[in-house]
Amino acid sequence: MSVAKRIIPCLDVDKGRVVKGINFIDIVDAGDPVEIAKKYDKEGADEITFLDITASHEGRDNILGVVEQVANEVFIPLTVGGGVKSFSDVRDLLSAGADKVTINTAAVANPDLINEVTDKIGRQCIVVAVDIKKSKEQYNVYTHGGRHKTQLDAVNWCLECQARGAGEILLTSMDKDGTKEGFDNEILSEISNKLSIPVIASGGAGSLQHLYDAISQGKADAVLAASIFHFGEYSITQAKDFLRDKGVFVR
Amino acid sequence: MKNITVIDYGMSNLHSVIKSFQKVSNKKYKVCVATTNEDLKKASMIVLPGQGAAKSCMQKLTTNFPRLHEHILNKPFFGICLGFQILFERSYEDNGVDCLSIIKGSVNDFSKQISQDLKVPHMGWNNVEQKKDHAIWSNIPRTSFFYFVHSYYASAESKEDISSTTTYDIDFTSSVIKDNIFACQFHPEKSSKYGLQLISNFITWSESLK
Structure with missing residues (x-):
């Protein structure tokens, strides 16, 4: 028996408020991170990811307050990312109550950061977010929220992250993100099969079948989704029931 | 006011542990942090969380809390993750370290025992199978999901001590109960409603011990 496949809703946070049209009828304040996190916990979310998309430098400290408030009320693993640049950023988020921190651009710019966090705090708390896009010959890694193309090959980069001590890989297909066409299961399974650390699939979820495909074909250990849950198309409970009916081990 | 004392030896994030005990104890107890042996004297209950490696954990505990062993035997004690593993005789992490016995x-290495297909650390939600009828499991279904993060697993020798088991290719001891001690491999502070229920049960059970 293995460990349960995880379903992870992802919330975008701007200046301390959840944005991107959360659409729950039974929530009074749709921008309140605590209320939304509570709701997802109740529905059976296995973990919650907060992505800080605050553009301005001054607004960045808000995320610490959000993490702290949520961690005081919601007792499931919390992952936080967006704009994390240094070891002290990671440490501040963990002290505020995050269990894991995702790093992306900073990991590419300074891969030693992965080793530093792993050596000082342990590998379970560092998730490397890898944004990828297919070109003719390979999948390239992108940074800066998908604006900068690097020459890093997705598979090699994920292997390097693992060797440096990353605890998990959050793999986002930029080709699929926002399309609702399903995850890129080909590259997902290739990377998942080559790694010994868990891979979280992200980008493209449009239906419950897509979640299933990412697990069965893409060999994902967890699936992260935003819009299909936020807009109330499906609840986490429905997603779990669907996967369970298909024989997937879920909580 | 009675104290629930959480041991801080500088190796783990105490935020969620403290908050979960605060939430559950509902202001009936003061949740405080112990950094010295002196702090433990005043404790009504002791909580030992922990992440990281067993060797450095043991080193720090023996240096900062020389009388920890005695306190564990004499006060209601809740060990979590590494705070569970160090109760055993020996951990084979980092070439081995003697623990509190x-x-x-x-405590042994998963990667030497389980199928290559399974990932280590064992991270995520897995079933905890209760092996004892006990107040600690009150209002928690016999098989329930809890959240785990660990690369080494414990095997208790005596069936008497085993409170629950979990399967990750192999069956391992996921919690123990003995006299005034309850300790678990999983993280109740991250295990949603059943995790909080377990903490609440521990407090109730501790009160009955006096």
């Missing part, structure tokens, strides 16, 4: 058995 309160529970008979050892």
Whole structure:
């Protein structure tokens, strides 16, 4: 028996408020991170990811307050990312109550950061977010929220992250993100099969079948989704029931 | 006011542990942090969380809390993750380290025992199978999901000590109960409603011990 496949809703946070049209009828304040996190916990979310998309430098400290408030009320693993640049950023988020921190651009710019966090705090708390896009010959890694193309090959980069001590890989297909066409299961399974650390699939979820495909074909250990849950198309409970009916081990 | 004392030896994030005990104890107890042996004297209950490696954990505990062993035997005690593993006789992490020998058995490396297809650390939600009828499991279904993060697993020798088991290719001891001690491999502070229920049960059970 293995460990349960995880379903992870992802919330975008701007200046301390959840944005991107959360659409729950039974929530009074749709921008309140605590209320939304509570709701997802109740529905059976296995973990919650907060992505800080605050553009301005001054607004960045808000995320610490959000993490702290949520961690005081919601007792499931919390992952936080967006704009994390240094070891002290990671440490501040963990002290505020995050269990894991995702790093992306900073990991590419300074891969030693992965080793530093792993050596000082342990590998379970560092998730490397890898944004990828297919070109003719390979999948390239992108940074800066998908604006900068690097020459890093997705598979090699994920292997390097693992060797440096990353605890998990959050793999986002930029080709699929926002399309609702399903995850890129080909590259997902290739990377998942080559790694010994868990891979979280992200980008493209449009239906419950897509979640299933990412697990069965893409060999994902967890699936992260935003819009299909936020807009109330499906609840986490429905997603779990669907996967369970298909024989997937879920909580 | 009675104290629930959480041991801080500088190796783990105490935020969620403290908040979960605060939430559950509902202001009936003061949740405080112990950094010295002196702090433990005042404790009504002791909580030992922990992440990281067993060797450095043991080193720090023996340096900062020389009388920890005695306190564990004499006060209601809740060990979590590494705070569970160090109760055994020996951990084989980092070429091996002697532990507190309160529970008979050892802590071993998953990667040497389980199928290559399974990932280590064992991270995520898995079933906890209760092996004892006990107040600690009150209002928690016999098989329930809890959240785990660990690369080494414990095997208790005596069936008497085993409170629950979990399967990750192999069956391992996921919690123990002995006299005034309850300790678990999983993280109740991250295990949603059943995790909070377990903490609440521990407090109730501790009160009955006096």
